[in-house]
Amino acid sequence: xxYTRFExxxxxxxxxxxxxxxxxxxxxxxxxxxxxxxxxTTEYDEKVIxxxxxxxxxxx
Amino acid sequence: MARKxxxxxxxxxxISAKVSEALVDGGYNLQKLKTAPFNVITxxxxxxxxxxxxxKLGIRKFMAEETAEAKVEPExxxxxxxxxxxxKKAKKRTKPITIPDKVxxxxxxxxxxxxxxxxxxxxxxxxxxxxxxxxLRGVKRITRPMVKKLLHRVNEKFAEHxxxxxxxxxIVAAQxxxxxxxxxxxxxxxxxxxxxxxxxxxxxxxxxxxDARREPSTxxxxxxxxxxxxxxxEEVKRIARSIExxxxxxxxxxxIDINNMRIVIHPDRDKMSTKxxxxxxxxxxxxxxxxxxxxxxxxxxxxxxTSPESTHKKLQQIMEIVRNTKIKGIDRVDRAVIKQLxxxxxxxxxxxSNLEDILDMPEIDAQRVYTNNIVxxxxxxGVEAARNTxxxxxxxxxxxxxxxxxxxxxxxxxxxxxxxxxxxxxxxHGISGRKSSIxxxxxxxxxxxxxxxxxxxxxxxxxxxxxxxxxxxxPVTVGTGAVELEYAPRxxxxx
Amino acid sequence: MVEFNVLEHExxxxxxxxxxxxxxxxxxxxxxxxxxxxxIRVNDPCIAALIDAGKDIKEGQIVKITRAxxxxxxxxxxxxxxxx
Numbered sequence: 182x183x184y185t186r187f188e189x190x191x192x193x194x195x196x197x198x199x200x201x202x203x204x205x206x207x208x209x210x211x212x213x214x215x216x217x218x219x220x221x222t223t224e225y226d227e228k229v230i231x232x233x234x235x236x237x238x239x240x241x
Numbered sequence: 242m243a244r245k246x247x248x249x250x251x252x253x254x255x256i257s258a259k260v261s262e263a264l265v266d267g268g269y270n271l272q273k274l275k276t277a278p279f280n281v282i283t284x285x286x287x288x289x290x291x292x293x294x295x296x297k298l299g300i301r302k303f304m305a306e307e308t309a310e311a312k313v314e315p316e317x318x319x320x321x322x323x324x325x326x327x328x329k330k331a332k333k334r335t336k337p338i339t340i341p342d343k344v345x346x347x348x349x350x351x352x353x354x355x356x357x358x359x360x361x362x363x364x365x366x367x368x369x370x371x372x373x374x375x376x377l378r379g380v381k382r383i384t385r386p387m388v389k390k391l392l393h394r395v396n397e398k399f400a401e402h403x404x405x406x407x408x409x410x411x412i413v414a415a416q417x418x419x420x421x422x423x424x425x426x427x428x429x430x431x432x433x434x435x436x437x438x439x440x441x442x443x444x445x446x447x448x449x450x451x452d453a454r455r456e457p458s459t460x461x462x463x464x465x466x467x468x469x470x471x472x473x474x475e476e477v478k479r480i481a482r483s484i485e486x487x488x489x490x491x492x493x494x495x496x497i498d499i500n501n502m503r504i505v506i507h508p509d510r511d512k513m514s515t516k517x518x519x520x521x522x523x524x525x526x527x528x529x530x531x532x533x534x535x536x537x538x539x540x541x542x543x544x545x546x547t548s549p550e551s552t553h554k555k556l557q558q559i560m561e562i563v564r565n566t567k568i569k570g571i572d573r574v575d576r577a578v579i580k581q582l583x584x585x586x587x588x589x590x591x592x593x594s595n596l597e598d599i600l601d602m603p604e605i606d607a608q609r610v611y612t613n614n615i616v617x618x619x620x621x622x623g624v625e626a627a628r629n630t631x632x633x634x635x636x637x638x639x640x641x642x643x644x645x646x647x648x649x650x651x652x653x654x655x656x657x658x659x660x661x662x663x664x665x666x667x668x669x670h671g672i673s674g675r676k677s678s679i680x681x682x683x684x685x686x687x688x689x690x691x692x693x694x695x696x697x698x699x700x701x702x703x704x705x706x707x708x709x710x711x712x713x714x715x716p717v718t719v720g721t722g723a724v725e726l727e728y729a730p731r732x733x734x735x736x
Numbered sequence: 737m738v739e740f741n742v743l744e745h746e747x748x749x750x751x752x753x754x755x756x757x758x759x760x761x762x763x764x765x766x767x768x769x770x771x772x773x774x775x776i777r778v779n780d781p782c783i784a785a786l787i788d789a790g791k792d793i794k795e796g797q798i799v800k801i802t803r804a805x806x807x808x809x810x811x812x813x814x815x816x817x818x819x820x
Contacts, residue, residue, distance in 0.1 A: 185405035191724040233729035338741040345748035368809030415746040600740040607740045623782035626747035
């Protein structure tokens, strides 16, 4: 799915929060990057984050 | 008891017993009769009795009306007056109308593309379809797979450039118009186009537009004429002069003759000729003016109005009405000037706007009449035309100051203002005041009133908008706040 | 009201009445209900003109407006007919 920039931001943010609280990392880069946001971004680029967006059509 | 008193009151005034009784039975008393319309009274009593009644009660205005109607309908040489007359009589159309076909039909190539789009369930705006069709022109063999491939590629690009959902376009539009607003001057300049007319420009004008003011401070119309007349200077000048509103005091001296309780009017020959007016036109216009009661006589080259009024003050009032009697021209149009455009055609610019009366004038090109009075456009041409005028005026105001704002921001503002079918202001009297959230309205203006009233009634705020969520400290429902995340197991994830 | 047919004016785009079927299809395609549409008054000069031209337009019906747009070439909008 082609995510909007808001969706991307939200996904990376949520994943970064999980990582910062100790969740297992799904990509192998532990010695190079330590910042949760950077890790999450890498995971996003590798398309391994198990989070997606539920888009609603019609009224709220 | 009361009925008898009412009947006696009428009898004492000199009205016959039978008529009095009939009137009181109809529900009238002395008070009501003074303001009752003539034709309603004649339902209960005969016309002659009614006339006598009114005379006895001393109700003058009916007499004034009657004298005007009793005179033979005069011939109006002036085209504006003729049209004014016809308009007053006709509340319905005299000619049937047809619905014009304004939707442009697609060209063959465009249709080809459109058909393919429908098949592939692709949506592209017409401007892109036209562009695509343009590029396909001259290509010898156009096959369906070729178009299909093109469409998918174009669609990809289109999707890349499309705005993201949940983008906060409202605030972006506000900023995009507000920021250049800080660069606008407060002063108003003279209208660059026509030297004689000055139109509000800059920030004051933008404020007028956004506040949906009923009447702009400088209403103006731009009137094009029918093609056969538009290059004829003399003809255009004549029409311009006939549009300008002329009142009696512009072409005549009006004096009060206190000794004889009358008003004397001395027409000025020169002024009258520049306005193409005749003595008779003056007389006819005065007779048309219903508020003047009394008799009119011609003494040589002057007109004399003898008033039955007794006090000086009332005579003064009548003189004011006489002075301001409209002789010629269209209401509210104070000035009309002519300008020649670089296409060679002559155009009339007016100070003052009256769309309704102008549109039915025979010599003008009604389809192209333009006014800067947006609310008037909404009333006469409809809400869609008002929306277009809103966009045009806002753009013009910004461009005149040398500022470039993408039209989409202005289009959004116009759409919001015209959303309900009429033109609503942006401020608390319009859109902002209609918000359903109490907190949002309280945060905007007049805080205590909203909170107090809501508290008393026991209202509920559903916290669905931006302002209220900021107040309570929750994520806003725009942008990232509109994203709903869910867990996606590996099987559900798409590459 | 003017004698002039306001639908012919430069600033006025094309106004068409939708059939109940067309209206329903449109609402379904956008996933909305009638009241969520922009509105147009039943005494709007363009609606009055359409009525004079023979269309029977009442409250609750939907009008399709086809505008010439600078950004999109052609832009279609819908308005729900409401009383004042």
